[in-house]
Amino acid sequence: MGSSVKVIGVSKNYGKKTILNEINLDIQSGQIYGLIGPSGAGKTTLVKMLVGMETADTGTVHVLGEKMPNLKLLQEIGYMAQSDALYAELSGEENLEFFASLFKLGKKERKDRIAYTAQLVNLTEELKKRVSAYSGGMKRRLSLAIALIQNPRILILDEPTVGIDPELRLSIWNELLRLKNEEGKTVIVTTHVMDEAGRCDFLAMVREGRILTTGSPTELMEQYGVGSLEDVFLNAGGKRQ
Numbered sequence: 650m651g652s653s654v655k656v657i658g659v660s661k662n663y664g665k666k667t668i669l670n671e672i673n674l675d676i677q678s679g680q681i682y683g684l685i686g687p688s689g690a691g692k693t694t695l696v697k698m699l700v701g702m703e704t705a706d707t708g709t710v711h712v713l714g715e716k717m718p719n720l721k722l723l724q725e726i727g728y729m730a731q732s733d734a735l736y737a738e739l740s741g742e743e744n745l746e747f748f749a750s751l752f753k754l755g756k757k758e759r760k761d762r763i764a765y766t767a768q769l770v771n772l773t774e775e776l777k778k779r780v781s782a783y784s785g786g787m788k789r790r791l792s793l794a795i796a797l798i799q800n801p802r803i804l805i806l807d808e809p810t811v812g813i814d815p816e817l818r819l820s821i822w823n824e825l826l827r828l829k830n831e832e833g834k835t836v837i838v839t840t841h842v843m844d845e846a847g848r849c850d851f852l853a854m855v856r857e858g859r860i861l862t863t864g865s866p867t868e869l870m871e872q873y874g875v876g877s878l879e880d881v882f883l884n885a886g887g888k889r890q
């Protein structure tokens with residue numbers, strides 16, 4: 650299917666600190682690609698580069714064949730940040746309407762996308778409430794709905810299920826799998842949750858700004874001679890402080 654995302658020789662420093670060190674990634678279209686690694690490894694900095702919100706000091710990032718950053722690609726990339734960027738004084742529905750208005754969507758399509766994304770994250774009944782009255786999990790769910798609003802080809806989700814209960818987490822993962830299988834979407838996700846990592850087609854282990862290893866979950870377990878991704882994570886030195 651070809652590459653959706655190509656990262657070549659990307660490095661980034663903040664002051665004297667090296668945050669990303671010679672990163673290379675080739676993310677095939679129609680895959681769920683997981684970035685796993687301990688806190689502070691550089692995952693968020695890396696995904697921000699894929700979205701075009703950060704620039705590399707050296708190296709290049711291409712998304713759908715275009716060099717990033719590139720405003721043309723906003724329509725094609727849905728991004729869910731680690732902290733929610735929502736308008737607290739507006740209702741959930743007004744937030745969805747606002748974000749939908751930023752994209753090229755016809756009137757009916759806009760309405761349909763709002764209904765579909767709200768239902769996907771189980772917020773249909775709560776749409777009229779102000780976001781300031783939402784719980785943390787509800788805000789995460791609304792952020793996920795916003796990431797999907799313009800029907801992007803690539804979804805980039807930074808720890809999407811933090812604060813979401815197991816039942817809804819499962820239904821979100823089932824939907825991500827459906828989006829991949831039926832609509833050929835590419836999903837890039839950062840996670841600390843190993844059962845989520847196990848649902849990815851391909852994983853990159855990130856630590857101290859480097860990619861330690863890449864492979865399917867099964868390949869990584871074989872590589873480290875262990876029976877679980879938890880053990881891969883620990884053996885690769887990813888134990889949380």
Ligand SMILES: Nc1ncnc2c1ncn2[C@@H]1O[C@H](COP(=O)(O)OP(=O)(O)OP(=O)(O)O)[C@@H](O)[C@H]1O
Nearest residue numbers: 663664668686687688689690691692693694695731
């Ligand atoms: N704007 C910034 N200025 C200076 N340092 C930064 C900046 N943004 C991130 N960092 C540093 O870069 C490093 C990597 O951070 P990043 O958020 O990319 O890690 P992460 O792997 O996403 O971690 P987590 O899982 O906790 O979100 C950290 O040491 C962080 O303190």
